[in-house]
Amino acid sequence: MEYGSTLRKLQEIQFALVELQLYLDMNPDDQRAVKQYKELTVQLVQQKQAYEKERGPVMQYGHSSTPDRWTWHKTPWPWEIEY
Template sequence: MDRSPLRKLQEVQFALVELQLYLDLNPDDQRAVKQYKELTEQLTEAKRQYEKERGPLRQYGNSSSPDRWVWHKTPWPWEIEY
């Protein structure tokens, strides 16, 4: 299944939140720590790719997108089809 870039971001972020909760209770689980690090790298790359193709994800100067003023060109969250 081909996922949209936004969907991929959401999935990786969800997995990271779940792993954070798990690691709060199991901090010595090295397999989970490794998976957390891998997902963190995937999230960083997914954000970079999304912003390159579709514009900034964040505001207040935190976006790495060279074109910061495209908010009016992107859909509102309720307009996105998954």
């Protein structure tokens, strides 16, 4: 999978989770939305793990696994990614 499309999928899932969280703040009893939020959370974890295995850490400050070697400098800057 291409770098930009892998990152794009992560961003899409994160965006959906933010929107669902905002919705659930106002509609906490919507069980369909709660189920969808849980499913997307699982997808996010899986997508993040797959991305990090292939490309390196997504987030800093302990939110991503630390590889045996430092790889932040090898990933493109956000403005260098073509979607």
